[in-house]
Amino acid sequence: MGVVVGLGRRLGESGDGAGTRAPANGPPGLEPLQAVVEPVPALTPALLALTRWAAEETASTWGDAVARALPPGIRSGAPTTLLPERRAEPSGPVVLITGAGRGDIVVAEVARVLGQDAAVLVLAPEIDTARQWAERLGRRLGLAVSLATSAETPRRRWQAWWAARQGDARIVVGTRAAAFVPVNPLGLTVVLDEEDPAHKAPDAPCWHARELAIERAAQGGGACLLAAAAPSLESWVRVKSGRAEARTTGGDGWPAVHRVDLRGAEPARALSAELRDAGRAALAAGRSVLLFLNRLGYGRVLACAECGDVRRCPTCRLALTFHQAARALGCRLCGAVFPARSLCPRCRGRRLGPVGWGTERIEAEARSAFPGITVARYDGTVEPKHAAAVRTAFARGEVRVVVGTQMVLRLAAEAPVGVAALVHADVTLGLPDFRAAERTLQTAWRLAEAITPGGSLWLQTAHPDHPALLAVVAGAYDGFYRREWAEREELGYPPARRMARLLVEGPRATGLAGELAAAGRVSGLAVLGPAALAGRRVQVVLLGGAELPRAVADLLAPLRGRRRLGATRLSVDVDPVELP
Template sequence: MLSAVANPTPRFSPQDRVAVLLPLPLAGAYDYRVGERPLAVGDFVTVPLGKRELVGVVWGEGRGDVDAGRLRVVGERLDCPPLPEVTRKFVDWVAAYTLAAPGAVLKMAMSVPDALVPPKPLHGVRLAPTMPDLKMTAARRRVLDLAAQLPPLPGADLAREAGVGPAVVKGLVEAGGLEMVEIARPPFFHAPDLGRPAPILSDGQRVAADALVAALDSGFSVQVIDGVTGSGKTEVYFEAVAAALAKGRQVLVLLPEIALSAQWLKRFSARFGVAPAEWHSELSDARRRETWRAVASGEARVVVGARSALFLPYRTLGLVVVDEEHDGAFKQEDGVSYHARDMAVVRARLGGVPVVLASATPSLETLANIQAGRYVRLHLPDRHAGAALPEISAVDLRRFPPPRGMWLSPVLVQAIEETLAAGEQAMLFLNRRGYAPLTLCRACGHRLQCPHCTAWLVEHRLAGRLVCHHCGHAVRPPEKCPQCEAEDSFVACGPGVERIAEEAAHRFPGARVALMASDTVTGPHAAAEFVRQVADHEIDLLIGTQIVAKGYHFPMLTLVGVVDSDLGLEGGDLRAAERTHQLLSQVAGRAGRAERPGRVLLQTYQPDHPVMRALIDGDRDGFIASEAEFRREAGMPPYGRLAALVVSGPDTNALDDFCRRLARAAPHDPALQVLGPAPAPLALLRGRHRRRFLVKAARSANLHAALRQWLSQVPPTGGIRVQVDVDPYSFF
């Protein structure tokens, strides 16, 4: 069953009342009167709103709560494919679940306003039907001879084919030897080549691939590829992609960081002979416009994108894939708060199509759904082509501490030296950007803090800046302390990846060292070049943050060293242990992915922590079972529900007064527990003061109804904003 199969689209005649939803955070759709041209649900139209003219979507029949004489008339219907029914249902569902305004969700589906306007006609030139008397030159003769043999071409293309300048073609047009005609635009995206040879799958991979293919004609289902790092999960779901394409359907693949997925794109092109349509923030405006229209028309057969790709107007979506489904990057915190993995399942259900979740470390939410029988697990326990999983061991920093002023233990240093001497590659991982997380004055202890956020400024020595990682505020390091005015008194405290790279350059002077972080490798092209250098062994020692853990395959990388394995284990986040286990498992999975065996060294002060023991012993299932039991007893997700209310405002007194009124109106329900208000860990963010409420609920509670009723009683005023985050993943 496909999303393209739908009920007949409701149509409206002139003078009918219609509801038009605008891409604004308003309460809902507004009523308008149909003008002279009939309209259908899903049509993009212009409508007046106050003194402005905006583009919205015909959402259905008007509500009738405005007198007919006061209705304003719909303007123009735009010449573009209507918003599909399943997309409209998805917008309504996401808005209801996240307690967001439907228009705010619609804005994500209308993220490229220019795409709603048809592209300008493309003109070419061809031989004139009647040839005038021309002054002939050799260049003109070549152009005319080619024009007689070829279909109409853009003037620049014809000039290039003839080996002449554009002025020659232009002159022939003006002289009447060539005539201008409108021509069809070439496709922006070519159809994948399904005839290319596919890689030979192992028996286990073939069983999983066959299950995915069989699900394509069985309506909605969720299948989870649970495979160790290097088990070939991508090639398995590529089989389902190929089968869906063969049935004439579109495919969406979500990746957590599309701009840094160079190897995935290369593998796709090798498998299907063409590049997929990409959707992420690094695209140019023109490319986004082309891609949006190509998705709406069905020309873009495969879309690979970040979480926002969910809201594109697919014409015949037949398969959804969420790779690295556990990754926290799928959670959107700002604006409409949603988790792309969960919304991908909803989108697939609404369209009646299968969804595939893939990960070496599935989230506890996904594993709980498998245990409940809602999802189907496809297990790949072995690495592809006989490669062995790396040996993981802990380096106890209490027994083998680094020298003073250094951050690499002698044990790890020796392992790197041995690896480099063998002609292999090593990687050092630290999930902390910049040079140092804290800069303080030696004389008075003053710490440099962001003026707009409750956060320390992070030194980025390569850029010569102190940067706030929350709001982007950046300044040059001051020459003297603003507190005590001591000069040259600032000292960097703690390591970031830049500091580790500095130490590595000192300790391994003969090695080619490179740094990979989101602020040093910007955009897909830079990432692709960086990945090529590592794959071609132009780099000996790679140092990076979490972006190096995103599924890369480097055959000569045999050693991974984690500088601070304990980072992320503390801080009051209920998912801290799970996230750390996932991240370190993914990082460890970069080692020994080919013929040469790999090893992983975890520098830690807590070698007996359950996360460290699980990694060392390879006991993922045991760790997950104990983590699940802890969550179950505490009534925490996925065995309970959470919602966060973040209340922010410019004035602390007004903010605290509003929070007291909101607290007094809190729901009284034995199935709900309201905690707060309390200052958020980031009590000041981008200049706004912040307070948090946390609502803990049993799974049987009607959490959404309680939240709607509660918030309706105390509407915010005076610049105060209330952001609701159902199923929060971070607690900053």
């Protein structure tokens, strides 16, 4: 139930999922109700239990979790009465589906559950992906699909909410914002591209849609289906430990994968001669070319152009971040700082520089390499209207070469791709993040799946024998994951242990971060940092076991209610999927 209550001179809205009208002449200290926003609870008891679990797992308050679970804006369209909440079949297993044919399996599973008179919730990492899947399911199954993303207006989101609660919406597709939609009865939850970091909320409570889906299925019944090109290490471990089942689907074969060694290559060119020749051949055959760059601009690490070596922290094994002004290399986990020397410690070479090129430079070089062919850039700097125009033109064959970041992966199904390239794999391999190799494998794998039979994937790198790239060449990733898991266990990184990232920003950042790090050590947690970041930010990383969220909540208890601490802000991310 949602009500408006007078709070002194202000009006406050409350909606805890249950409540009753208080008498106007009630006990002292209670305020009379000004209005009833909705006559029925917005959250079911099962969803309230899920919000409590989410709050505990993210070291957040229950109130914050409840508020974030509901759509924003003034609530509207609530029915006067609710149909009884129905429970689907008992919880089924968590199933991980990989392989190029996983999309057809998802459609078949959705149809099967609908045939059992249950409803389905599909969670996508991005709004465009959610829209594509809403169209796909509606077209294939001949049913109306309810779309629930942050791009929808609050009114439409509330309409979708109540339609799902009343059982009128059989299929709901959305992003992580839809993880709490009261689908009734929930028979299946699908998490598309479960390995995508976009499933993790960037703001508190920082929950992960995949983990919410698994817990919701365990609490409320139904099955949970995880779909991935190359899975997250977390899901791979789930399968190996017997907590999930694996199912692999076939495809049209694996493309030829070529590695281009950039060591000693001409630094003025981002596209190698071999890649340019392959692109011209694909274009002549009527196919398209995708040129993928992992980041918008230059990398943050310093690499040797002669041997490819990237300096790493001797303790954390993460790539060291290059601070050009200070000519120093810093570890973003433990905070150690080292001088940025002019000689490569491995080969004694002098060609040291930041890793990577910008998308605009790649675009200009592609126009020169493929004269007479329309080239377009498709990345986060492009205006939405222009991005939509690029997508339409690519589908029509008017744009034949696309340069971009993660967004270009959405275009794979729009036109036959003859050549795809990871223009500089080292930009991802050199990220100051313990998931750098895993992210590189997943990106290259998705590119490989996008290529039509007879096409080729090109990996330009100064590390052609890196295990992540060799796994892509072989089209088999199990060996890579076994190696990666062993290293995470050795270092104590997730998912071997749990991690919490405390980020303090503002004038008191250094002092507060130091206090939190000291308190963490006293409580028995492993502490990395404090590490100074750009923009008056200081990071503290805590490592522990299953008890970590509770330990972090206890650590922060004295700061509750004054989280901003004046001009200083503290944010908490339990189980982060990316480091800043």
